[in-house]
Amino acid sequence: MITKLLLILFTAIFIENYIFSKFYGVCPFLGVSKDPATAVGMGLAVTGVMTVSGAATWLLYRFVLVPFGLTYLDTLAFILVIAALVQALELFLKKMIPSLYRALGIYLPLITTNCAVLGAALTGISDFEGTLEHFASAVVYSFGSALGFLFAIVLFAGVRKRLESALPPKAFQGIPLALISAGLVAIAFSGFSGMRF
Amino acid sequence: MEHIFYAVLWFLVLGGLFGSGLAFLAKKFAVKTDEREERVKALMPGANCGGCGFAGCSSFAEALLRGEATPDGCGSMDTEARDEICDLLGLPRMTVEKKVAHVMCSGGCRAKEKYLYEGIRDCRIAASLAGGNKLCHNGCTGLGNCERACEYHALHVIDGVAQVEKDKCHSCGACVKACPKGLIVMIPEKAVYAVQCSSHEKPKDVMRACEVGCIGCKKCEKVCPNGAVTVTDGVAEIDQTKCTSCGLCAEACPRGCIVKL
Numbered sequence: 001m002i003t004k005l006l007l008i009l010f011t012a013i014f015i016e017n018y019i020f021s022k023f024y025g026v027c028p029f030l031g032v033s034k035d036p037a038t039a040v041g042m043g044l045a046v047t048g049v050m051t052v053s054g055a056a057t058w059l060l061y062r063f064v065l066v067p068f069g070l071t072y073l074d075t076l077a078f079i080l081v082i083a084a085l086v087q088a089l090e091l092f093l094k095k096m097i098p099s100l101y102r103a104l105g106i107y108l109p110l111i112t113t114n115c116a117v118l119g120a121a122l123t124g125i126s127d128f129e130g131t132l133e134h135f136a137s138a139v140v141y142s143f144g145s146a147l148g149f150l151f152a153i154v155l156f157a158g159v160r161k162r163l164e165s166a167l168p169p170k171a172f173q174g175i176p177l178a179l180i181s182a183g184l185v186a187i188a189f190s191g192f193s194g195m196r197f
Numbered sequence: 198m199e200h201i202f203y204a205v206l207w208f209l210v211l212g213g214l215f216g217s218g219l220a221f222l223a224k225k226f227a228v229k230t231d232e233r234e235e236r237v238k239a240l241m242p243g244a245n246c247g248g249c250g251f252a253g254c255s256s257f258a259e260a261l262l263r264g265e266a267t268p269d270g271c272g273s274m275d276t277e278a279r280d281e282i283c284d285l286l287g288l289p290r291m292t293v294e295k296k297v298a299h300v301m302c303s304g305g306c307r308a309k310e311k312y313l314y315e316g317i318r319d320c321r322i323a324a325s326l327a328g329g330n331k332l333c334h335n336g337c338t339g340l341g342n343c344e345r346a347c348e349y350h351a352l353h354v355i356d357g358v359a360q361v362e363k364d365k366c367h368s369c370g371a372c373v374k375a376c377p378k379g380l381i382v383m384i385p386e387k388a389v390y391a392v393q394c395s396s397h398e399k400p401k402d403v404m405r406a407c408e409v410g411c412i413g414c415k416k417c418e419k420v421c422p423n424g425a426v427t428v429t430d431g432v433a434e435i436d437q438t439k440c441t442s443c444g445l446c447a448e449a450c451p452r453g454c455i456v457k458l
Binding site: 060065068070076077080083091092094095 | 200203204211212215219222226228
């Protein structure tokens, strides 16, 4: 059981990294990766939301949507859960860490529409459907995916920090260069794809 | 039918649950905000020009509330808004003289070129090549760094020299920073006469380099009844606090570098 969970964790972080191999959640990834400190904040915020929403949506799906035959409403129900969680997180950050709240700006409420969060919830219910034993796997999967996001955004913030001191041609300045470098990092990550567990 | 009933019921339950949960959290994590903050922010000009030295209008407003800045730090604000902010913050009302940018060169096409510059359209680059493309060391290169720096389109390069449209200037000072030659200064908006040359070179060199360069002849200094004009280091200067806009200096100037704005 433990080995299985560790494998799920490793797979979610590296092999099926949400940013670099599935290309989910690229908007905050590009938007908040200018400064490593803010990137860590964003990564942790997403990690919190994704893990809790992964657990909450799995339980909601298993004990509410399936018994009442409402599985066709899963996206709607999950967005409801995620939106509520993000709102709660926003209130929490505003009170406890105002500097991070300001640094994240619009990207904080936008976690609601971050497809990585919904993606983790939907994959969690489809890949780990069934008994409560699968619940642990789904939660670990969500947590691992979120750690993958954190890892990717912090790694890339470091890359962008270096790009700032480079002087690319004008047409490549800013987002174009960021996209190209993101592609290069993604190529590096494709090296993991040969590993199958 | 049953499906619809359960769907509506469960979503009502979930919505109610999350809603009341958030309402509870909002109470618990309520942040006390200074009620003046919103009002001060609303009174900001909203240009986010950065002339005050803060990141933008809202940072400036926060600095005002913390007492780290004073309302006269903003040049773009109109008098009524500033008065209202002073009242809100309990400060005495302050009068701030509005300043506008002024280019201390009027050479342009009338100033001789040192060489033909065909590089990137950037004043800094031209200025770093043998001191600029103009024979005069203090000449405007006319490549428009100030024009690009101005968010309000108040500066334009016309006839090879930057010129200011006074009514569009918000005194943010972006052009002052952008000019590699340091030719742009802030002068009071109500100033009528100003010197448009900053060449400290010898009269002979000025004559050779530019049709409208100040040669430091002191005619303006002698003719001014208020002692507002002084020639220092070969170039005339007008003390705008003493100037009564009589225009005698402009008439007396043999080079036409004191101009009516």
